[in-house]
Amino acid sequence: MAETTFHSLIENLENYLEYQRDEGIQRLEVDRAVLAGLTQVSAVESVVVAAVPVPNHFQSVEEVAVQVSTCHNCPLGMSRTNTVPGEGNTNAPDILFVGEGPSAAEDAQGRPFVGETGRLLTKMIEAMGYRREDVFITHIVRCRLPNNRVPRPEEMEACLPYLRQQIRLIQPKIIVGFGASVIKGLLGKTAGITRLRGTWQAYEGIKLMPTFHPSYLIQDPSKKKEVWLDLQRVLKELGKELPTKK
Ligand code: URA
Numbered sequence: 001m002a003e004t005t006f007h008s009l010i011e012n013l014e015n016y017l018e019y020q021r022d023e024g025i026q027r028l029e030v031d032r033a034v035l036a037g038l039t040q041v042s043a044v045e046s047v048v049v050a051a052v053p054v055p056n057h058f059q060s061v062e063e064v065a066v067q068v069s070t071c072h073n074c075p076l077g078m079s080r081t082n083t084v085p086g087e088g089n090t091n092a093p094d095i096l097f098v099g100e101g102p103s104a105a106e107d108a109q110g111r112p113f114v115g116e117t118g119r120l121l122t123k124m125i126e127a128m129g130y131r132r133e134d135v136f137i138t139h140i141v142r143c144r145l146p147n148n149r150v151p152r153p154e155e156m157e158a159c160l161p162y163l164r165q166q167i168r169l170i171q172p173k174i175i176v177g178f179g180a181s182v183i184k185g186l187l188g189k190t191a192g193i194t195r196l197r198g199t200w201q202a203y204e205g206i207k208l209m210p211t212f213h214p215s216y217l218i219q220d221p222s223k224k225k226e227v228w229l230d231l232q233r234v235l236k237e238l239g240k241e242l243p244t245k246k
Helices: 003-022 032-049 061-069 104-109 116-127 153-170 180-187 214-219 221-237
Strands: 095-099 136-139 174-178 201-203 206-211
Touching (some): 095 116, 174 180, 180 206, 206 221
Antiparallel strands (some): 201 206
């Protein structure tokens, strides 16, 4: 069986089980043949996860993107259409925005934040007085997250070296981390985003502002106020005036 077909079967099974669990089903009968197949799956997945180590001395952000484009260090690599390495100003931008991971629109285009959530992020960036190309935009994982679920610890573990390398090369003045997974990945902090948002943190000496993820703002627009306060804190730290509304 081809790897992708095999993987999409597993993914469908996973989605089906998650759906059953959400419906309150706690037990399923599984026959021996299926169980044997699942044992084979974990063998295949562990081979995938034990993949090629990420070099830790890339010379440029372009080099990171090339390495990402062939990465299969976690199972997300098998279900993606395109990798989404990130884009924008790589020369000490004022701000690096880090999201959770690409969804369908980003997977189709290979570019970060280009769907509905991306349109909201673009508005936020413009409200701060920047253009998208003035800042750098990336994610904690670079391959599509099925059903827009949060990244799993092993997926973040596999992908984090790319983000760390990008930060080292880009040297942003401030990092804005969207959502709990980004904060957990970069800082190892497990406190909820509701507790951490609006409080200055630091990643390797670079100030980091945690805030709600733009996709959460689409579900609950009442949270936009808090995010705007956090972005104003970022502007103040950068010594920037709030732009006057056009
Ligand atoms: N969510 C993200 O984290 N990034 C995107 O690009 C879209 C949705």
